[in-house]
Amino acid sequence: MAVAVHQEVVPADVRLRPGVALNRLLLLLGAVAAVFAVAVLAGARYGLLLLIGLGLGAVLEGLRFGFAGPWRNLIRGRDSRGLVAQLLAIGLTAAVAIPLLAAHPGELTGAVAPIGYAMVLGAFVFGCAMQVVLGCGSGTLVNAGSGNAVGLAALPLFVLGSFLGTLHLDRWAGLGTLDVPPLGALLGPTGAVAVTLAALAAVGALALRRAAPDVRRPQPRLLLAAVLLAALALANLVVAGQPWGVVYGLGLWGAKTATALGADLSGFAFWRIPGNAERLEASLLTDITSLTNFGLILGAIVAARWSGRSAPQVGPFPARAWFAVALSGLALGYASRLAYGCNVGAFFSGIATGSLHGWIWFAAAFLGSMTGLRLRTVLGLEFGTPSR
DSSP: OOOOOEOOOOOOGGGGSSSSSHHHHHHHHHHHHHHHHHHHOHHHHHHHHHHHHHHHHHHHHHTTSSHHHHHHHHHOOOOHHHHHHHHHHHHHHHHHHHHHHHHTTTOOOOOOOEEEHHHHHHHHHHHHHHHHOOHHHHHHHHHHHTTTTHHHHHHHHHHHHHHHHHHHHHHHHTEEOOOOHHHHHHHHHEEEEEEEHHHHHHHHHHHHHHHOGOSSOOOOHHHHHHHHHHHHHHHHHHHHOOOOOHHHHHHHHHHHHHHHTOOOOSHHHHHHSSHHHHHHHHHHHHHHOHHHHHHHHHHHHHHHHTTTOOOOOOOOHHHHHHHHHHHHHHHHHHHHHTOOOIIIIIIHHHHHTTTTTHHHHHHHHHHHHHHHHHHHHHHHHHOOOOOO
């Protein structure tokens, strides 16, 4: 049931073709117009958040940086380059974010979440599902923006799953949770940074030890992407007052759709929380996570069109592969809500702001990824869409 895939091709003479410069100018003007429109309608801060999201999407798509793919590459191909680049980006962010959080406790908040049975299960299922879809939270948004058929199919199911997760979160939390203070509160900012960097280095060393000799050190594009992602994540923290996240915005999109169709969410504990109830009534243009999610999609569109890179063509695509994509998209959204985040909100931002929850999430999701890759083989779902 393996499915052929035609690799994306960037023509060698793309810069010489008539109209390329004009198309690129129109892309830039469109992006600037979107940022300006949000700034006018919602305020300069929200326009800046969209701009940050645009940068994140452009880096992820333009420099081919992802989260799900590098885990797959390490597990299957003994290629540690992508994971090492992820760890570098997290370390650079943590070195600045943890002291910032300590210095501004009333203005900035970290990505801290409780540890519990449902959280661990959610992270495991998320890791499994993201290897079926070959994209995590940010990867699904970027893949959709670049025109990838699998990303476009998975995204609405991701939204639905994340929304459904909000309806049941209190019940899952009832299985038992443990609130653990962030490392900054336990060790102070200096100690928290030292422990975080040491732990990241230890994971990196293990990855390098497993890797084949010729695929250990990240390529220059991945190193550049790691630095840029760290800078943009820190900018998001300062402007938004909270770390970079993905899942909340998707759940909110689902909730707003449900209420527009006549649903009453006042009976659900998650949507009775004052902050969540307010966001449900407010414009999406004032929701921090939604804006960066919109930016991710738009940034991916700009980067893909700028490079002249066409979306990979998948085919023939068996029916059970589409079913697996739909089911996995739903699982991605639901599980990430239970796990208090995805590769961005839990893994990247959680660890970078000193949350122990981020480390537990990483371990459970990585085990889930190993299971998901075996599942792909068993089900014959090697349809070859690019990993994120």
